Amino acid sequence: MKKKVASVSFDWPKGFPNSPLDVESFLIGSVVTNVSRRAKVLSIDLDTGYTLVIHLKMTGQLVFRSPNDNFGAGHPNGSLVGDLPDKSTRVTIKFSDNSTLYFNDQRKFGWIRLLPTTEVPKLDFFKKLGPEPLPNDFTSSIFASRLERRRNSNIKSVLLDQTVVAGVGNIYADESLWGAKINPNTLVRNLSKPKMNNLFTQLRYVLNLAIEKGGSTNSNYVNIDGKRGSYMDFARVFRREGLACPRCQTTIQKTRVAGRGTHFCPNCQRLVK
DNA sequence: CACTTGACCTGTCCGC
DNA sequence: TGCGGACAGGTCAAGT
Numbered sequence: 007m008k009k010k011v012a013s014v015s016f017d018w019p020k021g022f023p024n025s026p027l028d029v030e031s032f033l034i035g036s037v038v039t040n041v042s043r044r045a046k047v048l049s050i051d052l053d054t055g056y057t058l059v060i061h062l063k064m065t066g067q068l069v070f071r072s073p074n075d076n077f078g079a080g081h082p083n084g085s086l087v088g089d090l091p092d093k094s095t096r097v098t099i100k101f102s103d104n105s106t107l108y109f110n111d112q113r114k115f116g117w118i119r120l121l122p123t124t125e126v127p128k129l130d131f132f133k134k135l136g137p138e139p140l141p142n143d144f145t146s147s148i149f150a151s152r153l154e155r156r157r158n159s160n161i162k163s164v165l166l167d168q169t170v171v172a173g174v175g176n177i178y179a180d181e182s183l184w185g186a187k188i189n190p191n192t193l194v195r196n197l198s199k200p201k202m203n204n205l206f207t208q209l210r211y212v213l214n215l216a217i218e219k220g221g222s223t224n225s226n227y228v229n230i231d232g233k234r235g236s237y238m239d240f241a242r243v244f245r246r247e248g249l250a251c252p253r254c255q256t257t258i259q260k261t262r263v264a265g266r267g268t269h270f271c272p273n274c275q276r277l278v279k
Numbered sequence: 280c281a282c283t284t285g286a287c288c289t290g291t292c293c294g295c
Numbered sequence: 296t297g298c299g300g301a302c303a304g305g306t307c308a309a310g311t
Contacts, residue, residue, distance in 0.1 A: 046305075046306095061305080061306085062305095063287095063304075063305050063306075064303070064304040064305065065288090065289080065290090065303090065304085094289090111288095112288085112289060112290065113287085113288045113289050113290080113303090113304090114287080114288050114289075115287065115288065115289095115304085115305070115306085116305095130307095131306080131307090156281080156282085158281075158282075159281085159282065159283095163282085163283085166305085168305085168306080175304070175305070176303095176304055176305085177304090224303085224304080225290090225291090225303070225304090264283080265283075265284065265285085266303095266304070266305095267302080267303075267304080
């Protein structure tokens with residue numbers, strides 16, 4: 007159904023950084039023409055030639071409700087998110103059919119920008135962004151050559167580098183390194199070609215599994231219906247420190263690599279120099 | 280230039 | 296029970 011913006015409210019000036027001052031007059035009356043994703047960024051195109059660009063960061067939520075929806079916590083279809091707006095709601099966009107889009111963000115790291123559609127690809131982030139990992143034209147040799155751009159860094163931080171490959175975050179970095187039996191501290195220059203190929207396969211496996219499971223609700227993440235994702239139930243190392251490695255039963259450890267919590271099996275994922 | 284660290288924010292958990 | 300501090304994850308600015 008056609009979604010036409012009827013009203014916009016936001017309690018939080020930083021929610022629209024670098025956007026036209028009069029966000030409301032730009033948005034009201036505009037009609038959504040397309041919704042897309044690139045890396046961890048969402049884009050909602052409008053028929054006015056403007057686009058809402060959204061990043062949820064860690065605790066952001068984008069939840070859509072129709073007037074008759076009842077997805078509250080006590081409901082059989084219960085979601086992580088109850089009645090909205092709640093105290094983490096930063097932006098509310100109401101449509102002419104009385105449906106509503108809520109942008110919630112507990113920690114306020116996320117943002118929404120309103121930009122001319124033609125300006126979106128010119129954002130520095132998009133210009134530097136690496137390829138999407140899942141399309142068929144992304145091959146293991148392309149992956150390997152992009153890793154080589156940072157030969158002297160540890161593989162964990164390179165996986166997290168959005169200019170190398172788009173969209174890989176902390177959870178799926180740890181999970182794919184476990185799958186490929188690679189220690190997170192391994193320098194890229196010490197990774198053999200077979201290991202890189204293995205990592206390529208494991209990364210795509212983990213991402214596809216996560217999509218199938220609706221993502222990872224480590225804390226706040228929910229889908230557009232406000233429902234949590236279940237990948238964490240299938241995680242093999244992430245947040246499983248102190249538990250047995252599913253492959254060899256060795257106790258999983260947690261350390262810090264690239265400034266992030268990092269989980270690995272000290273037996274399966276030995277450091278190769 | 281390549282690479283690492285700190286800031287951004289708030290809620291939760293842990294120890295005293 | 297209260298309170299301080301560590302911690303969580305994604306990106307960018309600032310530092311080495």
